[in-house]
Amino acid sequence: MSLLIKVEGLNKKYGNKHALKNVNFEINKGDPVALVGPNGAGKTTLFSILCGYIPYDSGNVSILGESPSIAAVNQTFSALPQDAQLDPKYSIESQLKFYAQLQGFSTKQSLIEAHKVLDMVGLEDNYKVKPLELSHGMRKRAAIAQSLIGAPQLVILDEATAGLDPKHAKDIREIISNLSNEITFVLSSHDLSELERLCDQVLYLENGELKEHQTLTSKDDYNYLTLRMKQHSDSFVKEVSMLPSVQNVSQLQGKEYLISYTQLDNTEPFDVTFLKYCHEQNWIYSQLVNGKTLENQLF
Template identity: 55%
Template sequence: MSTVIEVSALSKSFGAKQALSGVNFKIEQGSTVALVGPNGAGKTTLFSIICGYLKPDMGQVDILGHSPRSAALFSKLSALPQDAQLDPKFSVAKQLSFYAQLQGMDKKSALADTQRVLELVDLSHVAQSKTSELSHGMRKRVCIAQALLGNPEIVLLDEATAGLDPKNAKAIRNLIASLKGHITFILSSHDLSELERLCDTVLYLEQGQLSSHQSDLHQTQQGSYITLQMLNLNDQMQAQIAQLQGVTNVKQTQSDELVIEYTKHAEPLDLSLLTLIHKNQWTYKQIVNGRTLENQLFID
């Protein structure tokens, strides 16, 4: 795969506030990247620099071989801010067609592309409706349709599912998953379980500094992991699990959750674990190979 974004030694300050400090990373074509961090970590600043809205104080940003403000990136890079809005006075189709024409399409092509993106977000039936007549979830999906006009190669989505009901949030997740590999996505969200489903790379920002995590939730250089959720989890259960062959560490990460680190043996640990659970007639909620994204980022 080729690199589509490369950021080197990126720094940005606002007065005495250091928003970004020496940030370095690469994003490969077709990947889906999670941008994670607490409020004020620098995520919005990083998005704004990639989009060309802000200039960095130091460092370089290369996007498809161009600088962020290059006209060559027009229609190749698209971004959807969290608070994006459409004009309530005009129909969905009229607005999307207008934005498509701003990208250089003629009227016929703009109408065809409007129809295409509305089909992608399953909203063809509201093309002639004003956005003021739509639910919050529908408006969000129209905004995502706008971000997909012109078949961009890179799409940045800031809190794409924030405030949505489960049905609309699922629709957006399914859309992103269906386009994965064809479009390079950078997703910013506080919902780690959502990012875990969608993303293959994690960029974690804290106080303007970034560490990159490959979301290999199954294997690491140190060994392998199983995440186990149990009903009525207690110390005796944990002690018996720790005695299984190959187990090197058992850590309780929540009241009902264990992360089990192990080395490989002839009998797979998940099979040994299920045998132990059955023998003791314990009730488990979930068993997953690997660690959750939350555990990777916040639990040693």
């Protein structure tokens, strides 16, 4: 796999406060990566260092084998801060054309590039429109289009769907999903369900330390099912615990349960067996996740 980001022993302090403490991780080309953590965890500081906005105190950071501040990197790497806005006085076409020229495109090619990235985010009918004539969600799409200029290999998006209504948030997720075969996205967000849909890996920061770096599809010694039931049954845990292969059943919150199991040789997949059992018991569930949810993995 192609190494995109390598961070080794990264430290950053503001006065006596450690914003980042000995952070180490690598990101390879592939599916989107989630960057999560509570407020004050160090996400913005890490984001800013990766983008070359601020210096770090010690350690090493490389983006595509180069320092984040090297201009050559910026042609294959881009980032979009949460509150990035286009200038309200000019059309989105003219602004993206200008940004393309800053990246070295000719006048003719910059217009082609502006149209290409606007088409990629579904704004092909809005070339001449000024930002304030667009809805909030469409303005966010235009900002994402700016980050796609020059066909970058790596794009970091900070809270890409923050403040959007469900429909526009879905539109942004679809854009990211559709482009994930060509671009590796690093997504910072507080919306764990959104990240779970899109991402293959998660980086979890807390108090400046990297507490988790895991692949969401990785298997533990036991397999897991996360189940949300429509109704509560006092006997649910006891009855499911008696099924062959089941190691443990725990109630997470309300009507949500985590089932750990081992897959026995020469038997049908456990999730199939379990669904048949639910049908026999007339149990109605609202959601079944093959594995742990991201929330349960982290907390």
